[in-house]
Amino acid sequence: MAPAVVAPATTLAPCHLGRVRVLKPASPSRSGPVVYWMFRDQRSANNWALVHAAALAAQSDAPLAVAFCLSHRFLGAHARQLGFMLRGLRHLSGRLAALGLPFFLLRGDAPDTLPGFLSRLGASGLVADFSPLRPVRAWKDSLCERLPAAVAFHEVDAHNVVPVWITSDKLEYSAKTIRPKIHRLLTEYLVEFPQLPPPAVPWIGEAPPEIDWDELIDEVLREAGEVPEVGWCEPGEEAAMEALMGRKDGFLTRRLKHYDSDRNDPMKSRALSGLSPYLHFGQISAQRCALEAWKLRKSCRQSVDTFLEELIVRRELADNFCYYQPHYDSLQGAWEWARKTLIDHAADKREHIYTKEKLEKAETADPLWNASQLEMVYHGKMHGFMRMYWAKKILEWTNGPEEALSIAIYLNDKYELDGRDPSGYVGCMWSICGVHDQGWKERPVFGKIRYMNYAGCKRKFNVDGYIAYVKKLVGETKKRKSDDHTCPAVKRSKT
Numbered sequence: 001m002a003p004a005v006v007a008p009a010t011t012l013a014p015c016h017l018g019r020v021r022v023l024k025p026a027s028p029s030r031s032g033p034v035v036y037w038m039f040r041d042q043r044s045a046n047n048w049a050l051v052h053a054a055a056l057a058a059q060s061d062a063p064l065a066v067a068f069c070l071s072h073r074f075l076g077a078h079a080r081q082l083g084f085m086l087r088g089l090r091h092l093s094g095r096l097a098a099l100g101l102p103f104f105l106l107r108g109d110a111p112d113t114l115p116g117f118l119s120r121l122g123a124s125g126l127v128a129d130f131s132p133l134r135p136v137r138a139w140k141d142s143l144c145e146r147l148p149a150a151v152a153f154h155e156v157d158a159h160n161v162v163p164v165w166i167t168s169d170k171l172e173y174s175a176k177t178i179r180p181k182i183h184r185l186l187t188e189y190l191v192e193f194p195q196l197p198p199p200a201v202p203w204i205g206e207a208p209p210e211i212d213w214d215e216l217i218d219e220v221l222r223e224a225g226e227v228p229e230v231g232w233c234e235p236g237e238e239a240a241m242e243a244l245m246g247r248k249d250g251f252l253t254r255r256l257k258h259y260d261s262d263r264n265d266p267m268k269s270r271a272l273s274g275l276s277p278y279l280h281f282g283q284i285s286a287q288r289c290a291l292e293a294w295k296l297r298k299s300c301r302q303s304v305d306t307f308l309e310e311l312i313v314r315r316e317l318a319d320n321f322c323y324y325q326p327h328y329d330s331l332q333g334a335w336e337w338a339r340k341t342l343i344d345h346a347a348d349k350r351e352h353i354y355t356k357e358k359l360e361k362a363e364t365a366d367p368l369w370n371a372s373q374l375e376m377v378y379h380g381k382m383h384g385f386m387r388m389y390w391a392k393k394i395l396e397w398t399n400g401p402e403e404a405l406s407i408a409i410y411l412n413d414k415y416e417l418d419g420r421d422p423s424g425y426v427g428c429m430w431s432i433c434g435v436h437d438q439g440w441k442e443r444p445v446f447g448k449i450r451y452m453n454y455a456g457c458k459r460k461f462n463v464d465g466y467i468a469y470v471k472k473l474v475g476e477t478k479k480r481k482s483d484d485h486t487c488p489a490v491k492r493s494k495t
């Protein structure tokens with residue numbers, strides 16, 4: 001889907017009009033409720049899609065509601081990801097209620113649930129947040145055809161600091177090409193959020209059905225199987241803000257100064273922000289993180305600049321790739337030079353070949369790789385540096401780049417709490433297919449794709465220490481599981 005970038009007809013301050021696209025105008029216009037279909041940005045604060053929906057409702061003296069469509073295991077989600085999301089939504093529904101906004105949880109995909117729901121409400125407008133992923137874009141295409149004629153449909157990029165279609169109208173080659181485009185637009189887009197005003201008109205329509213969250217979570221998690229929830233990352237908007245700037249252990253309050261020097265050391269995982277699960281589910285806004293980090297630039301310049309490079313440039317480059325490259329998760333999406341070199345070397349003899357099952361069980365001859373795989377399986381978040389090594393080794397140990405890529409994406413999306421994200425597809429494509437990278441000295445198997453090896457890791461960090469750290473982590477996780485099936489973060493999030 002590539003709808004034209006059309007600014008809405010009337011001014012809807014205070015959300016920058018560049019963030020908003022009209023996917024479907026309404027005819028004739030009416031003043032029924034406005035509904036924000038929340039998908040990727042699951043928060044009440046710092047959310048441009050909600051700000052825009054509220055402005056739209058206020059403009060036509062209409063009430064506002066929020067709807068979430070619960071698909072069946074979107075992109076193969078497991079209990080780990082679904083539990084985190086649903087517990088976050090439970091918190092969110094309370095926060096929305098405090099703002100006077102009803103929250104409707106609809107069971108099924110958006111095109112099957114929203115048209116009937118909006119007809120029933122007599123709605124005048126639907127606002128969606130933005131995702132570059134294929135299934136979400138297909139849903140929006142389908143909604144444009146299935147929505148009642150009187151419902152206008154707007155899309156707001158509430159995830160990126162600079163909206164993806166404003167940053168660039170094409171597939172960017174690398175961080176080097178997108179960086180100046182983003183930086184140029186920051187003064188315009190990296191601005192403070194307005195306070196959400198109380199609803200112009202109270203909700204008097206159909207009341208949202210009561211949600212028995214415990215029952216819902218039990219049911220969904222039972223069906224979602226296999227990969228259990230993790231205990232270290234408390235879901236929800238408040239927990240996300242605590243992770244960013246909490247007094248006790250917040251990233252910006254307590255750990256920022258080590259980010260620049262230590263972020264590539266897997267033995268020092270606390271140097272990282274740990275924000276990716278919150279960013280993935282939209283429980284925190286990247287723009288809020290950037291605004292808060294910016295305030296600390298005077299005292300911590302190097303770390304702030306490096307953090308903003310990852311948070312804005314690299315993350316938004318991933319959205320750019322998935323938005324403009326329909327084959328964002330296959331060899332077809334690689335640049336020509338990379339595809340050629342990978343195909344030239346696809347039949348090269350490998351020292352080891354492992355099946356998907358062997359890799360999944362961390363049964364390789366490389367203890368460092370096994371440790372990273374186990375960190376992901378048990379902890380749900382592999383260290384960022386290890387993710388590169390991990391994916392590159394899969395290229396080295398499988399029957400060619402296509403198989404390697406599909407195994408890497410399968411494992412990443414199954415076990416990572418932040419999986420099924422544009423940054424994940426691009427991370428795998430960068431490691432295996434050289435996307436956003438340059439060609440390097442040609443060598444067997446990898447061709448001109450950048451190579452990483454065990455010896456290089458040994459020079460960079462304490463490999464044995466990392467292996468021992470993961471071993472301890474796995475032991476503790478297994479013990480906790482056998483002692484008590486409910487992890488601490490999950491217990492806390494029930495209250």
Ligand SMILES: Cc1cc2nc3c(=O)[nH]c(=O)nc-3n(C[C@H](O)[C@H](O)[C@H](O)COP(=O)(O)OP(=O)(O)OC[C@H]3O[C@@H](n4cnc5c(N)ncnc54)[C@H](O)[C@@H]3O)c2cc1C
Nearest residue numbers: 272273274275276310311314315384387418419423424427
């Ligand atoms: C093979 C591979 C797979 C990956 N899979 C995922 C994934 O499934 N989900 C995911 O969110 N990220 C993924 N990444 C990108 C990156 O490794 C993670 O975003 C990062 O490790 C998350 O931890 P953090 O929030 O503590 O990172 P921090 O270093 O604290 O970074 C802050 C934020 O910046 C962004 N960021 C950091 N590094 C990158 C990067 N290389 N590309 C894009 N954005 C970045 C993330 O939003 C991150 O949360 C992957 C990278 C590789 C090489």
